[in-house]
Amino acid sequence: MHGAWHTGRAWDGVAAGLRARGVAVAVAELHRGSLAADTAAAETALDQLTEAGPAIVCGHSYGGAVITGLPPHKIDHLVYLAAMMPDRGETALGLLASAPATDLGTSMIGDPAGTTTIDPEAAGGLFHAQLGEEERARHAAELVPQLMAPGRQPTTGAAWHHRPSTYVLCTEDRVMHPDLQGRFATRATHALTWRSDHGAFASHEKETVGLLHRLATGSRLTPAD
Template sequence: MNGVVLVHGLYHDPRHFYPVVRELRAAGVEVAVPELHRGSLPADTEAVQAVVDAMEEPPLVLGHSYGGSVITGLTGVGHLVYLAAFVPAEGESAARLGGSTALLASAVVKDADGVTHVEPSVAVDVFYDDAPAGRAAWAVSLLRPQKPGCGRGVPQRQAWRSTPSTYVICARDRAIDPAVQREMSSRCSTTLTWDTSHSPFVSEPGRVASVLQNLLRPGGGRFGAALS
């Protein structure tokens, strides 16, 4: 593996990963951050698959939150990283796996046409409560409305069954219950637990970049205490 693909979750977009992208590119790592918001899980998966297929070698692919459903349906991947993300089995969707907290439910506002958005005044508490104030405000300003239906999509394959994988549990997550994350992590090859919010790519981008760089090295899936 010599490349990384970062896949964002609902309400987010590629710019949320820019702090991590800067760290990786400074280390000489090839990085791609495809944009989702294509209207359905199959369309989002197809867009990411095109990016994976364009890379010279099977890349390391990280999926955050709903992005876990997207990366689960991919082929040609060297390693999967689920960051506070959904790990669906056959017939499962993110919605079926559940785990949304009461705080997230209270922060989501639905328009008459079914489009939802996260109330900005609550978004820091939901996603970025451990990030520096300025960076958290920047991340909130990038949040986007979400069309309905993506969370109910079911991946057509389960890449984690045949591809090495790492799950990162975010123990201070206020969007997806950490207990549900622990259950889903049992489907992955390796599990790490971080004392972070739902979005460590905003609060601790260097930590995210370090783990990805470690995984790119031969034998890098064997984490030491410093990375856990």
Template sequence: MPPNTKSLSPKTAVLVHGLYHSPAHFDALVDLLRSQGVQVTVPTLHRRSLDADTQEVQAAVDAHSTPPVVLGHSYGGSVITGLTGAAHLLYLAAFVLAKGESAASVDAATSQLRAAVRPDNAGTRIDPTLATALFYADCPPETAARATALLRHQLPGCGRGFPGRQAWQDTPSTYVVCTQDKAVDPRVQRLMARRCTTALEWPTSHSPYLSRTSDVAALIQHQFDNLAEE
């Protein structure tokens, strides 16, 4: 039986963060989902290659007793594209890559993102004075300040990786286009969204899991409801 048609009991989810970010950026969403009875795992990326990051997330998917709904934010979309065994793929301002594409090659980075990236030893970082406007423009000030403080150094290599498979070709998927995104060009998001089963548009910045946490949780729960009806 295909993974997406199995009964989802218990409800499980895997959340995959983007470049410069960390699992702690998902804390509010994790707390809300757990309060709703969802078992949540948030792997840590930044393992110097897309392949290594994908292996880490695949291990988290495989560890669940039922196929999880998997959310990928930004670069996290590149990671979840290479997975097997997910019940549903949820792309949040994320990269839905075809064969031979990388996050770098689809040219989705805005001029604002390029301007905010600074050299940092062997890697790069985001200028903290530009982070709120870039990632968290519609978040409360205290939320944006915490999220900025959590941003981390990024080693090179991840964004140039090619997924080993295209999971969106055989797994149901949903894309959320963030129309006010200043990091990943919404025009490119719309092109990638065409590859998914369904697509939505939200008038949000790059990080709706912080600005619209309850809406993201509801979207995840909606996937559980859909899967239970199949």
């Protein structure tokens, strides 16, 4: 599940890589106006995959709050990619506020109580500092306005209490402070550390595909993953 200001297109490369390996993929489009509506959209996408049994779900950034609210019985494993991993009653924006400040705050344009966009001059470096200039600009051009209300709405269920999870901590993240990610990593069953910017699905596309493929095919994770 994509993060704030992104769309499902952010996952095009990872989805193509998984499909090339024979893994079925469904990508949800969020921005439905509320955390509950985004979670419902994610569940609809998940239902495309669960005829064969519980699926692997992956959330990036705000998308982590979305996958956290999915029904545990439909999930085999949760993957949090530089993502929010809230417990019941916690909010994405509240968790961000509890951590050291990052460049995100100074890059937002608009009313944080309503809708915001990301400064186009800052977007590439904020999300995709490790990409080349052309790829950075392409991803930045795909960003959309973000209604902030879902980030203030509390999580009502936490699937990671019931199903195994992997947290991928990205040490070069300029959006979600690595200290906050470290707190989330202690909640997960398994934790990995990548020297990645926030947009690990792009800068570490090969590693993301490999991780999800191993989980989808039942391969055991090791500390080297």
